[in-house]
Amino acid sequence: MIYLHHNYGPHGKLKSPNCMVDSRFSLKITDFGLHQLRGPPPPPTDMKSYYKNQLWSAPELLRKYSNHGELLGTVKGDVYSFAVICQEIIYRKGVFYRPDISEPEAIVERVKSSPPFRPLLEVSSQEGKGCNPDLISLVQNAWSEDPSLRPEFTTIKMTIRKFNESGDTDNLLDNLLSRMEQYANNLEDLVAERTEQYLTEKKRVEDLLYSILPKSVASQLIRKQAVKAESFDSVTIYFSDIVEFTSLSADSTAIQVVDLLNNLYTLFDSIIVRFDVYKVETIGDAYMVASGLPQRNENKHAREIARMAIEFLKSMSTFKIPHRPNRELKLRIGIHSGPVCAGVVGVKMPRYCLFGDTVNTSSRMESNGEPKRIHISRTTMSILRTFGNFIMSRRGLVEMKGKGKMETYWLHGEYGNIVYPPAPGAVLVDNDPNLVNEAPPSQPQLQPPAPPTSSCDNGSSCGDLTHAAMVATTNGVADGDQQPLITSATTTNVTQHMTTTAVNTGISPKNPPSPKSAAGTPTSSNFIRAT
DSSP: OHHHHHHTOOOSOOOGGGEEEOTTSOEEEOSOSOOOOOOOOOOGGGHHHHHHHGGGSOHHHHHHTOTTOOOOOOHHHHHHHHHHHHHHHHHOSOTTOOTTOOOHHHHHHHHHSSSOOOOOOOTTSTTTTTSOHHHHHHHHHHTOSSGGGSOOHHHHHHHHHHHOTTOOOSOHHHHHHHHHHHHHHHHHHHHHHHHHHHHHHHHHHHHHHHHHSOHHHHHHHHTTOOOOOEEEEEEEEEEEEETTHHHHHHTSOHHHHHHHHHHHHHHHHHHHTTSSOEEEEEETTEEEEEESOSSOOTTHHHHHHHHHHHHHHHHTTTOOBTTBTTSOOOEEEEEEEEEEEEEEEOSSSOEEEEESHHHHHHHHHHHTSOTTEEEEEHHHHHHHHTTSOEEEEEEEEEEETTTEEEEEEEEEEETTEESSOOOTTOEEEOSOGGGGGOOOTTSOOOOOOOOOOSBOTTSSBOOSHHHHHHHHHHHTOOSTTSOOSSOHHHHHHHHHOOOOSSOOTTOOSSOOOOOBOTTSOBOOOOOEEEO
């Protein structure tokens, strides 16, 4: 408009329909400098359109050229038209918006008359809240009733530039290109930040999935691969439950039971991370763990489960029931080793399930166990024997539901880490056949005691230890194809080396301590170590 006024004079018909935007988003003014044909007034049918075109016209022009005469523009009249266009942009509700009047003819008549009548423009209005107050003041000055009070376009341009604190140019496309350059410079940082957030969320989801399924199985599901059922020749399965849990639950509220199980399983979960095991599931007070699947670990699965079970029992000495702090929590543990088949079952809530007789046998080992004891099968005992550092004793033949009689054993701990000592007269499983031929280097050699005079379990006189060993050998055979734990070759050695009736945590495979009585003298023992 500055250029137009300087070179051609006033526009005379400045209005929003004459403001065009080119391909570079630059504003262009049209409909000026053309010769006009004088003609008769418009017919009554077009009067509404005629008055609507006059809504951008200054009041002094409307009064001067009444009776539908041709309006001639002025510089100050263009400033007035600019102010009306600004109000139109701010409110976006059409030209000369007022909520109380909408007919163009009525608006024109009100503008021509006194007092001054202008479009709605208030900072307090909903539409004007985001508008700069200085801009509203500029618009109000531009449509002043007195043309001499209206600013020139040069003044308007300088005032608007003060509003532009960011230094944007008049060309919208240049402004867009400048902003795109800024976005491009910052894009790498934004991408890195969003990528880090994505990876963090992805890791959370994966960790949650890995806590539900084995990592190898979960990875296959993440890659949308089918997880096929797989057979495992030898794994070890752990079952445990809380002794007298039913009576404890009956004396507790539901919230107290939930808190108890949550504290207990949180403790167990913190322990199993130290071993190569997989937590299969928890059902009520039952806790099921397996080792040797889905990643095979040779015969280490029995050792991992055994050590885990030992740590579970040890942790019970410090565990407190929140609402019954004086009541001891007792675990009953059963362990069995054997073949299983494992696979993912379900789609909505997939579960990694184990199938096979080994699972059932492990459950039977737990249910037929005793409080604060680790009950293991002969298969598990045979594997643990190969490591040479576990202390086990023979329990005997136990009637198992659906299994008949099975020979089972107690796991007491490892050398240096015994959770409970074997009972007097228990038949210990000897991990090292040469142990009975070695005397402890730091203790005197024990002399064979006098033959016992007590009766054996079958009511007959034992006579000597050789006979007792043979009785243990006979009872140690679960079925015809099992090998006895005590052989005739080692019976003589067992007779020559009697050990203490109390096994303490200082026992080592090659240096068992010499037992002493309360007076400090060595004592005899009824323990029989079996090879």
